[in-house]
Amino acid sequence: MTDADRAFFEQEITGLLDRLYGAALRLAKNRADAEDLVAETVTKAWANLHTLHDRLCFRGWLFRILTNTFLSECRKTETTSLEALAEAQGETDEEPAFSLFDQLHQPFLLWWSNPEQEFLNKVLREDLQKAVDALPEVFRLPVILSDLQGLSYHEIATALGVPIGTVRSRLTRGRAQLQKALWQYRQELTETRERAANDVHDLKTGEHHERH
Numbered sequence: 106m107t108d109a110d111r112a113f114f115e116q117e118i119t120g121l122l123d124r125l126y127g128a129a130l131r132l133a134k135n136r137a138d139a140e141d142l143v144a145e146t147v148t149k150a151w152a153n154l155h156t157l158h159d160r161l162c163f164r165g166w167l168f169r170i171l172t173n174t175f176l177s178e179c180r181k182t183e184t185t186s187l188e189a190l191a192e193a194q195g196e197t198d199e200e201p202a203f204s205l206f207d208q209l210h211q212p213f214l215l216w217w218s219n220p221e222q223e224f225l226n227k228v229l230r231e232d233l234q235k236a237v238d239a240l241p242e243v244f245r246l247p248v249i250l251s252d253l254q255g256l257s258y259h260e261i262a263t264a265l266g267v268p269i270g271t272v273r274s275r276l277t278r279g280r281a282q283l284q285k286a287l288w289q290y291r292q293e294l295t296e297t298r299e300r301a302a303n304d305v306h307d308l309k310t311g312e313h314h315e316r317h
Contacts, residue, residue: 106154114154117163118147124254125171131249132175134238142178146171165260168250172264179242236286244279247272252280 106114118125125146129139149170157166240248250256250264251272261276262269 106151110154113160114151117167118150121164121167125167128168128171128249128254129175131237131253132171132246142171142175145174149174162260162263165256165263168254168256168260169264169266172246172250173266232287232290236283236290239286240279240282244275244282247275248279248283251276 122143126139126143129142129146130136133139133142146167150167153170157163237245237248237253246265247261250261251258256264258269258272261272265272
């Protein structure tokens with residue numbers, strides 16, 4: 106490697122390190138494994154930099170190494186491939202996608218410029234993380250790369266080694282499952298709050314009757 110190669114690599118890695126670690130943390134779900142995943146990804150990227158013919162594609166190429174490294178670790182403990190998971194999840198079926206907007210029928214929501222975004226902004230961060238972590242791996246990967254790391258469809262296709270059409274399909278289904286989970290979490294939270302409010306009301310009512 107030349108000094109120019111080293112300078113290029115260090116500059117690109119420095120600019121992408123936060124995103125790389127963020128994606129690794131989402132994939133591995135714990136800091137120690139995420140740090141190991143990033144370290145191994147950077148090591149592999151440097152060792153194989155000579156194979157990258159178009160350096161404008163560095164980000165997608167780097168995330169492909171990250172993804173492949175993660176999947177390689179998964180395969181050591183699981184024998185099911187992403188393709189098999191996609192088939193098991195009905196990736197190509199015609200099931201309608203869940204939409205938060207379809208669940209929100211109150212007239213005042215029509216005044217919002219983006220009802221889904223307004224609703225998602227009110228969802229607890231813990232619920233979002235829980236919902237993403239619970240997604241099947243085949244849908245979790247593209248959702249993380251697209252919605253949390255900001256990669257383009259082309260970069261995700263490169264990272265996962267699948268056609269762009271497959272990326273779109275998996276994102277659609279992953280986002281639908283994510284929205285459904287968030288809606289259910291929000292419903293559960295609302296019901297919990299209502300029960301708590303009723304318990305407080307009953308307690309106050311009982312105290313009032315006791316005093317009189």
